[in-house]
Amino acid sequence: MNTTFLKACRGEPTDYTPVWMMRQAGRYLPEYHTVRSRYSFLDMCKTPEAATEVTLQPVDLIGVDAAILFSDILVVPEAMGAALEFVENRGPVLPEPVRDQAGVDRLIVPDPEDKLGYVMAAIRMLRRELVNKVPLIGFAGAPFTNATYMIEGGSSKNFFLTKKMMYTEPDLYGRLMDKITETTILYLKAQAEAGAQALQIFDSWAGALAPCDYAEFALPYVKRIIAALKEGGVEVPLIYFANNGATLLDQCRTVGADVLGLDWRINLDDAARIVGPGIALQGNLDPCALLLPAEKMEPRVARILEQGKAAHGHIFNLGHGILPEIPPEQAKLMVEMVHRLSRKN
Ligand code: CP3
Secondary structure, eight states: OOOHHHHHHTTOOOSSOOBOOTTOSSTTOHHHHHHHTTSOHHHHHHOHHHHHHHHHHHHHHHOOSOEEOSOOTTHHHHHTTOOOEEETTTEEEOSSOOOSHHHHHHOOOOOHHHHSHHHHHHHHHHHHHTTTSOOEEEEEEOHHHHHHHHHHSBOOSSOHHHHHHHHHOHHHHHHHHHHHHHHHHHHHHHHHHHTOSEEEEEETTGGGSOHHHHHHHTHHHHHHHHHHHHHTTOOSOEEEEETTOGGGHHHHTTSOOSEEEOOTTSOHHHHHHHHOTTOEEEEEEOGGGGGSOHHHHHHHHHHHHHHHTTSSSEEEEESSOOOTTSOHHHHHHHHHHHHHHHOOO
16 A cells, blocks of 8 residues: 555655645546546436546546545535535536525434445445555535535625625524534544545635634634544544635644645745644645646646645645646646655665
8 A cells, every 4th residue: 555645644754745636536537527428427426336436547547646535525515405416517506505594404414324325335445446556535625615505506706695694694604604514523534434544624715715704704613623533533634725725824724634735826835834843735736737848847846846845744736626628648747747756765
C-alpha cells in the first residue's frame, strides 16, 4: 500500500510529495463517460459497483496517490429529505427548498446506514479493490455549503436567500445548520467505520462570507463536526477545504483539522505562516494551469513544491476540482512532474 498521502497528512516525512486531484473521478476522463452513459449521475452514486469503477479510474489511469470516493456532497441533503435532481447541463436542483420552520421540521437526521447505505457499500467494495494500491478518502459537504443548496434550491451567484435567512431569521438558520451538522457527524463517522482512511470536508462556498459572518455562521459548525469525530474515536486524518478562503485562513487554523486545503489564490508558504505548526497543507495549482505546455507547467509545479516545504506536511492538489475540458494526458503529466520533482533519493 502506498501510504505517502497518509504520512503527509500527519506531517511525517515522505519519499516524495503525494498528489491527488479534487473531482479526479469525473468528466475529463473518457472512461468516466463510458460508465456514465449507462446511468444517471445520481444512480451512479447509488450503485456501488459503478461508483467503485469510476473511483478507481484516476488511480489506474493517472497515477494519483489517493482515491476519493465517487459521490456528491448533495446526497446528504437528499438523505435528510430534501428532494434532489441533477438536471443535465444545469447542475443540481432541489425543487423543495428549505426556507421556513415547516421546511426545517420536515428534515430528518437520518441513520447513515439506512439512508446512505450505498455510500458505505461503495467504501467497503473500494477498500477490497484498493488493497496494495492507495488510501481511500471519504468526504462530505460542510454545513454552510450544503445549507446554501438547501435554501437556494440549487447553485447560486450571490447566496441572497441564504444570507437573508442568516440575517433576518438567525434562529431558523441555526436550527437548519444544527440538523445538517448532526447528520454530517454521523455520516462521516459511518464512512470511517466502513473503511475511509481520510475524510475531507468541502466548504465550497465559504469564500462568499465576510470574515465576521464566517466566524458566526459557518466555522462553529465545522468545528463541532471535527471535535465530535475526534472525541468519537475517529482517528483518520481530517481535511478541511474552504474554497476561496485565503482571507479566512487565520480562522480555519482553529477548526481542528489535520490538513487544510487551499485554492490557488494564496502562496503555500504564506499560508503556512498563517496556519502555524502542526497542520499540513493541501493544494494548490490553478486547475486551468493544467492547460499549460510541459515547459511552462513545470516551473509552477516546482514553485508550489518549494513553497510547500514551509508546511508541516504537503499534499499536492489542484486549488479546486479538475475541469471537464482538461485532456487526461495533461493531468498525468502533472502527477508525474510532482513525483519527479519532489523525489528525494
Ligand atoms: O472528487 C471526486 O472525484 C469525487 C467525486 C465528487 C463529485 N462531487 C462528483 C461529481 C465530489 C468530491 C463532489 C463534491 C461536490 N459536489 C462539491 C464540493 C466540491 C466542489 O467542487 O466545490 C459540490 C459543490 C458539489 C455539488 C455539485 N455536484 C455540483 C454543483 C455539480 C454540477 C456542476 C458540476 O461541476 O458538474 C455536481 C455534479 C457532479 N458531482 C459531477 C461529478 C463527477 C458531474 C456529474 C455528471 O457526470 O454529469
